[in-house]
Amino acid sequence: MRNKITFSNTILILGLVFLYLPMLILVIYSFNESRLVTVWAGFSTKWYGELFEDQQLLEAIGMSLKIAFWSSCMAVVLGTMAAFVMTRYNRFRGKTAFSSMITAPLVMPDVITGLSLLLLFVAMANSIGWPEERGMLTIWIAHVTFCAAYATVVISSRLREVDRSIEEAAMDLGATPFKTFFQITLPGIAPALAAGWLLSFTLSLDDLVIASFVSGPGATTLPMVVFSSVRLGITPKINALATLIILAVSLAAFITWWFMRRQEARRLQMMQLGDDFFDESEEESTKTGDIERRRIKSTYRVESTESAAV
């Protein structure tokens, strides 16, 4: 079945080319000497130099990273709570409303979310005097709200797979529900928490529309700067920025991939190792020389060869 040229495989390859070719072109032209992005005029890294001199851009990057970091932290906290509620509490009044409020932000058009949050902040400022001015805090709130929805989906799908009986076992052994959550449940869902955090981080870094609505004069995020520059046309500086972003993301993805690969390999190795150990130890115990043991061993043999076959 491997490497068979089928219709779907062909489309998959074409689809991947479609996804990656434009980005590749972007990267290539970031090293173009010419200001005219579409005409190749020799290799140069001067646009990277200019990029690092653009104070406004650097400030915006700092701002975006800061917002993204704190948004994803809060989103994971809220998302974990919401996921726990969704998966562990089978029924409570308002559960349907709760689950709708969690899935709706996943698809809600950004213009609607942005507009509604801005109007909320304006109304709040008018009636209770808070938030005094819009900026980092209001963007943070907006980003937490929609990132939490994504984090909830990621975390709850993992939480559903966690064997409930290990939580029960912990409580059976005397751990309070609180301890059970932190000592047993949390280590089990840690990869999902990391995934939820990373997803929230990229979503927050990427958001233009919502941030444009809820931001004030003091806070300009990276997408806002990029947008106002791109709107005016193509500039090689943005190509350079794009290349750096693609590089950073690819690096992060590669590290993730590598770790996943290694973990998988190690797990398989361990399991094989486990079987080897198993045989050895049984060998040893036969030296004690009783017939009973020998009988046991033969049953074990059957079992271990079976598990090796799997």
Add this chain to the structure above:
Amino acid sequence: MFKPDSRTATVSAISHKEPEKAVMGSTQDQPMLKIQNVTKTFDGALAVDHVSLDIPKGEIFALLGASGSGKSTLLRMLAGFEKPTSGRIILGGRDITDLPPYERPINMMFQSYALFPHMTVEQNIAYGLKQDNLPKQEINAKVNEMLNLVHMTQYARRKPHQLSGGQRQRVALARSLAKQPQLLLLDEPMGALDKKLRTRMQLELVEIIEQVGVTCLMVTHDQEEAMTMAHRIAIMDAGWIVQVGTPTDIYETPNSRMAAEFIGSINMFEGQITQDEADHVVIESHLLNAPVRIGHGIATALENPEVWIAIRPEKTRITREKPVTDSNWSSGVIDDIAYLGTHSVYYIRLDSGKIVQANMANTERHGERPTWNDPVYVSWEDSSPVVLNN
């Protein structure tokens, strides 16, 4: 199965447990576990229906039933994961009905073992002890003792996924025994093991539990498992207990059709008592050619002569010749034969059309035996039939 040195180690473990028990205020004659009229409903559906049970200290007790019989719900109520709708649970003289699971002196071995995947064998066993904030040394000593008890010392640093099924079970057992619970619960203890390993682990488990001397309640759907492991068995069906007794009691003297049909296979005939004397009873059944004569008196009310006669397949004989007695036989034709190695099961179609199962031990390798469509006679001793009320 156990080396003598590990045996002494566990004996010492029990000895320092005894005084603790006395403080708990339980007296010897009082049962360890008293389940009083416990009922549980889920959304109006009755899962457990007024169950009462007394389990003495040190007993291994099995709840046997099909899935949906309420046995797991009862177990979960004992562990504290479900709260009874009504009724009380008393353990060692103390009412524990309202205690959460983490405050009950009860530990459970889960069907899936529920070992913590991110902890080593050692850490798994130590987990319960750590919850009691015991000093480190004491925990270590206890963990080593437990590892020794289940012969897992050399695997102490392994993670659960590096263990075989049987090893996981031993770790789960060690973990649930580490806290010296007053009651040990086993949920389908052999459910996750393959058939070959099952038989061996059943005996090993019983041996360890008996060494420790802990009172144990297990839940299973496997009658063989219940009969091998338990001192007493309760058959559960539709939320209530059909019969409680030793394996022999339940198999040889079932108290109802339900109990008789639940364990093993059995032939049932409808009949009417025609003679009811102190030393024998005669029952006529239209399904059989000859009347059934039972060689002892039975305690039934004569107002209802309609009864059921139950005869186990292995308590019958198949012969080509007509039995000389005028009772306890019937004639028929062999309808089907199932060869099972140790014995064969013959399905005999009686003249009345009723199919009867009869077992025949395969004592000879190539003996001459009846085959398909042979006319035969089925007969039995006058002590074999069990009379059940309608």
Add this chain to the structure above:
Amino acid sequence: MEVLNTQQGSSFSDGLKRLLPGRKFLIATPYLWLMLFFLVPFAIVLKISFSEMIMAIPPYSSLVELVDETLSISINLGNYLFLAEDDMYIKAYFSSIQIAFNATLLCLLLGYPMAYAMARAPQHMQTTLLLLILLPSWTSFLIRIYAWMGILKNNGLINNLLMALGIIDDPIIMMNTNFAVYVGIVYAYLPFMVLPLYANLVKHDHSILEASADLGAKPWKTFLSVTLPLSKSGVIAGSMLVFIPAVGEFVIPELLGGPDTLMIGKVLWQEFFNNRDWPVASALAMVMLLLLIIPMALFHHYQSKELESTNEK
């Protein structure tokens, strides 16, 4: 709060629920956050859509006024009437839905075979393929749209290439057309289509397909009668994940679309930022929400179904 009264119903983990302290806190925290920052804002949008634009800060009138101890509530339907009268808005809604629908269809046609191929790929390659599909969506959305500007321009890559090869003499106008918008949407949203489809298809038991083949169905027949119906929830989840945000898309029509590309997200943006007409922008948002409520309910339904089916496994 009423929501916190939870002593009803008894499911299997009934006992567990009872034992978890902090349960109220656990439910209340995300609930209140979402109420305050997701639900209440819509009520405010609704309110402002009924108010009048005034030259003030904030630039809208309030509905309820207490003048000389008389409470006056003025509900102004003017904004909605305005939307109905000016056919530019109706056209914008219509073409948004049309563009989003067509783009969703294109995503599905491209994404389904991709997801199918991924789900059937050897086990060790699936993680890698999944990462390859996801990776573009982790880079900047804006920059990915920007990439197409350089490709589709009159003096962009495609036109330069075609002219250099002598295939065309004059550049094909692709930039600032609906074509460019389609390319942008398909490009940006394709991963969102592939992901739920893959998640669904990978769960299918391979033996079902073999059973179908064993019973004499040809491969395409098996696909139509077994695979496709089984992947229905994946198709719907993926389609909604593309369709709904695409209807309200702003960046793509703004950067790739032309002056005659009417999309409601762009109109709302202009109404809000350029005309500073908050009440009309709110009315536009309310109508858009109304149009999207059915697709959203559909998405919610299948999303929860999808999660449940992973649970059963």
